[in-house]
Amino acid sequence: MDKPEYCVVALSGGKDSTAMLLGMIDRGMQIDCILFCDTGLEFPAMYAHLDRLEKDTGRQITRIRAEHPYEYLMFDAPVRRGPDSPIVRRYGAGSLGYGWPGPRQRWCTTRLKDMPREKFFRELRGRYRIKEHIGIAADEQYRLERERNRNPDHVHPLVEWGMTEADCLRYCYERGYDWDGLYGQFRRVSCWCCPLQSLPELRQLYHNHPALWGQLKEWDRRTWRKFRADYSVEELEKRFDFEDEWQKAGKPLRSRAFFSALKRRLETEDG
Secondary structure, eight states: OOOOEEEEEEOOSSHHHHHHHHHHHHTTOOOSEEEEEOOSOSOHHHHHHHHHHHHHHTOOEEEEOOSSOHHIIIIIOOOOOOTTOHHHHHHOTTOOSOOSOBTTBOHHHIIIIIHHHHHHHHHHHTTOEEEEEOOOOTTOHHHHTSGGGGOTTEEOHHHHHTOOHHHHHHHHHHTTOOGGGGGGTOSOOSOTTOTTSOHHHHHHHHHHOHHHHHHHHHHHHHSSSOSSSSOOHHHHHHHHHHHHHHHHTTOOSSSHHHHHHHHHHHHHHHO
């Protein structure tokens, strides 16, 4: 006998998944669960957005978390590494935790999102066929080509509706959701501490969210891996301050002179 469908809305809280949820409600589509994987690292405005969304729609958001929080995984988790591991060779065998995530070491997504979600689904799959609705916009074709998004049990309503990322943001704004201006600062409003953010986004974090930046700097001092290959958090702070000085003097940032002067400033202060 075929299992009944259980329709899950994968809600990150951003513009695309919010537009998807609101659109599904407007269209009277089946929604059995609105699932939010809480990393504990969202902007405060995002948590406020989720609370308001829950209140406005009258629908409960199921919030799940990993067994261990980000800080434990980053600093204290015992991680088995072979003697030939690049991390062991560079930092020593006693390096606890996963350290900062990186382009090829996105343990945070695996541990804080994928694993808790799969654990949640595992308990349901015995009774249901899960249809997971994912907020990929119509102009994000590159994401649709990824293997996991070609799963026949994944549904992409925004693609079916022809809604682009810009359409989603406009739709949310029209409904009164503005994330306290986060989308005026960041292209994506996911984990605030992500080292994979662009320099412009990190600049916004430094200038507009001092408490979060302070936490970022504290974590960077505690871990054994540099925040980014090119900059530590303190070096980024020095760069952003130097940019302000340079611009106040009426000098262009995109110049060889700026980068030469920045290099001297960093070498002097580090020395």
